[in-house]
Amino acid sequence: MNKTFEQIFAEMQAAKDSNPLLSGLNSTSRVSIWKMIFDVVAWSIFNFMQVANFHLQEIRDLIAIQKVFNLRRYRSEALRFQYGFDLQNESDQFKLTFEDNGADVIATDEQIEASKIVKYAACNRVIDNGRAKIVMKIAPQNLDDVFSPEIMSAFAKYIEEISPAGDHVTIINYLPDMLKFAFKVKYDPMVLKADGMNILTAKFPVQEAIQTFLQNLPFNGELSVQRLEAVMLAVDGVEDLQTLQIQSKWIDPGQNGYGFYQPVNMSVIPASGRFKVEDFTGLQYIV
Incomplete structure (x- = not known):
């Protein structure tokens, strides 16, 4: 109109x-x-x-x-972040212009899309020492990476400006949780070799199944030991499976790096939002 x-x-x-x-x-x-x-x-x-x-x-x-901030909105706001762009005055909307040689330039669609660097986000509400707080986990496109201190400074300022007064938000920007396991895999020697290689394809299907399972987990999704075992048992050439041990470790700020491996009994949610397999030496193939 x-x-x-x-x-x-x-x-x-x-x-x-x-x-x-x-x-x-x-x-x-x-x-x-x-x-x-x-x-x-x-x-x-x-x-x-x-x-x-x-x-x-x-x-x-x-x-x-009158927008109400809930966990879903915190997640959508994290994904909406545009690195390099400022918010409009008295607004939660980004300016779509920037200054170049003293002149205001309208950002292109490509520049706007490239500035949206947060590709994964998850938010939870936790009680810490009797105080409720929002824990926000974020990650870039490459899940093996983390955001630089400069980016985190800008992102923290953005969250501070758009979040309601009184909300305590903790932002998690950690390297992936490391997953370590030990399995005995009973294999069919007509399909697989003693090291787990498929005779026809020269690939390692059990390793690929584990990697695919972890990649298909939603960001901050729960890893179920039973479901991981089911994925491995479905591999052609795997006849049976014995789980000896599954452990994970994550970034511990108090130790300025990764902490010690902790056992995973039934399931676990990654502190960083995702997992990474350190190595596959824990796969022991038996006939």
Whole structure:
């Protein structure tokens, strides 16, 4: 509803001209009856559109200031972050312009998309010493990487500006949790070699199945030992399986790096949001 008065009047005149029954309305005088009527009607429609637009903007403003922050919105806000762009004054929307040689330049779609560097995010509410806080885990496109201190400084400032006053948000930007395991894999020597290589494809299907299983876990998803075993048992050439041990370790800020391996009994959620296999030496193949 953004038509000008002239556009509305022109549309009305075009409709008149296309109707043979109104062919008699052909006076070119500026004060002809039909033009004066069209003027009144066009101005009425134009003013109605203006009022409707003002009303729509008022509703949008009310919705904007009454948005409720929940875990889903915290996640969507993290994914919406644009590195290199500032927020508009008194708004949670990003400026889509930047200064270059003293002039304001409109960002291209490619620049805007490239600035959205947070590709994975998950949020949880936890109680720490009797105080509720939001734990936000984030990761870049390459899940083996973490964000630089410069990026984290910008992201933390962004979250501070858009989050409600009083919310305590802890941002997790850790390297992947390391997964270590020991399995006895009973294999079919007609399909697999003693080192787990498929005779026909020269690939290592058990290793590939484990990697695929971890890649298909949702970010911050729970690793189920039983489901991992089921994936391995489904590999062609695997006849049976014995789980000897599964362990994981994660970044421990108190130790300035990874902590010690801890046993995984039934399931575990990664502290960083994702897992990485340190090596596959724990796969022992037996006939």
